[in-house]
Amino acid sequence: MQRHGYLAAATLLGLAVAIGGCARDPQKRSVSELAVSGTKSLLRTDADMQTVLNKLASLDGKAIEKTTAPEARQQPTVADAVKAVLSDEKRSADPQSLVPGVSSRDVTIPGANGNLPATVYTPAGPGPHPVVLYFHGGGWVIADRSVYDAGARGLAKQADAVVVSVDYRRAPEHRFPAAHDDALATYRWLTTHAQSLQGDPKRLALAGESAGGNLAVATAIAARDAGLTAPRHILAVYPVAQPDTHTASYDKYADAMPLNRPMMLWFVQQISRTPNDVQDPRINLVKANLRGLAPVTLVNAEIDPLRDDGAQLEQALREAGVSVERRLYDGVTHEFFGTAAVVKKAEQAQAYAGQRLKADLDKQ
Incomplete structure (x- = not known):
């Protein structure tokens, strides 16, 4: 695995620990689900794409399939993750x-x-x-x-x-x-x-x-x-x-x-x-x-x-x-x-x- 994979793995592990420290919302993906999906992602995803996915995971949205349509429309999006990455990089999202x-x-x-x-x-x-x-x-x-x-x-x-x-x-x-x-x-x-x-x-x-x-x-x-x-x-x-x-x-x-x-x-x-x-x-x-x-x-x-x-x-x-x-x-x-x-x-x-x-x- 490339270096970015190790760094992303650490990010996801830290995220899972933080999320696992409190009771999980049943509408959100479990820590195990996040870990399995995240590990698979690390093995195949480009570094910049993985940065967006890590940021999306950190926004801790509910699993769409476990919500109602109105609730689903309120969940974080990839567009939100991009804006957050731009903020981290001190770049304008305008x-x-x-x-x-x-x-x-x-x-x-x-x-x-x-x-x-x-x-x-x-x-x-x-x-x-x-x-x-x-x-x-x-x-x-x-x-x-x-x-x-x-x-x-x-x-x-x-x-x-x-x-x-x-x-x-x-x-x-x-x-x-x-x-x-x-x-x-x-x-x-x-x-x-x-x-x-x-x-x-x-x-x-x-x-x-x-x-x-x-x-x-x-x-x-x-x-x-x-x-x-x-x-x-x-x-x-x-x-x-x-x-x-x-x-x-x-x-x-x-x-x-x-x-x-x-x-x-x-x-x-x-x-x-x-x-x-x-x-x-x-x-x-x-x-x-x-x-x-x-x-x-x-x-x-x-x-x-x-x-x-x-x-x-x-x-x-x-x-x-x-x-x-x-x-x-x-x-x-x-x-x-x-x-x-x-x-x-x-x-x-x-x-x-x-x-x-x-x-x-x-x-x-």
């Missing part, structure tokens, strides 16, 4: 300092059942700019656009595009297909209102992370079927693409952090009306009709139950005749994409994703 040249403003845009809050990220320079509609992650249940600010803001910089990050309705208050309906409604609106955002309605793209990566692909399919202006590119970062939680990566990383199998099963329980919902092609993308879609970029993390979802989706897209490129980043975990301020491979992934978007969005 988004505009971390991603200069991108301004942001909050707006509301129509969803399928009322207006939705959204943030518009605008790069420097005169418009009209190409426009990327971006969907945040969180299993369709937790998180919001502010938690995923760094990924959306980074894409605006790297793709030189307006990025519109929207807060779709979340489960269990609004179960499937509410989020998918909102995603299509916001895209439909963008095809006729992009100019109001200094955007070009002829140069659109879809993007998202995790559950949002699923929404990006599902929305492209729905837009095709509805006869809407087709997006020029689709970016899906570690998307949910199929319902089987016993793929090789699910089995290998069943207890990984910050995403694991129990959490995914909890998300499914929150969003589903019936067990058949997860077989719907809007969730089970590998079984959907993928023909005729725009070029797709898939980004996956090695240490992630959803790693093989990306591989399966790549294969399904190829079989459907869709141009697709997938890049797998080793040594990093689910949620790494938005950690570019402190994780080098996230910086590389954002640059790669931006280049892929820009190549198609800049075509005349």
Whole structure:
């Protein structure tokens, strides 16, 4: 094990001792669970990614799968851990300092059942700019656009595009297909209102992370079927693409952090009306009709139950005749994409994703 592994092990051991010194909240992971997960993590994770994971563990959040949805939304996030790491390093966590040249403003845009809050990220320079509609992650249940600010803001910089990050309705208050309906409604609106955002309605793209990566692909399919202006590119970062939680990566990383199998099963329980919902092609993308879609970029993390979802989706897209490129980043975990301020491979992934978007969005 490298030196950083020993240092991280000491950190985790100290954390476990401190936590174990008092009665544990039953909604939190046990000391043994933390120790097993932490030890496995040390053996495979990059140093800067491990720093973020250690910081996240020190924030001592409850296990998502042991909480209610409202409680889950209050738990520490990877974004919180990044801010804490920046504080430790005496660096500013101000988004505009971390991603200069991108301004942001909050707006509301129509969803399928009322207006939705959204943030518009605008790069420097005169418009009209190409426009990327971006969907945040969180299993369709937790998180919001502010938690995923760094990924959306980074894409605006790297793709030189307006990025519109929207807060779709979340489960269990609004179960499937509410989020998918909102995603299509916001895209439909963008095809006729992009100019109001200094955007070009002829140069659109879809993007998202995790559950949002699923929404990006599902929305492209729905837009095709509805006869809407087709997006020029689709970016899906570690998307949910199929319902089987016993793929090789699910089995290998069943207890990984910050995403694991129990959490995914909890998300499914929150969003589903019936067990058949997860077989719907809007969730089970590998079984959907993928023909005729725009070029797709898939980004996956090695240490992630959803790693093989990306591989399966790549294969399904190829079989459907869709141009697709997938890049797998080793040594990093689910949620790494938005950690570019402190994780080098996230910086590389954002640059790669931006280049892929820009190549198609800049075509005349």
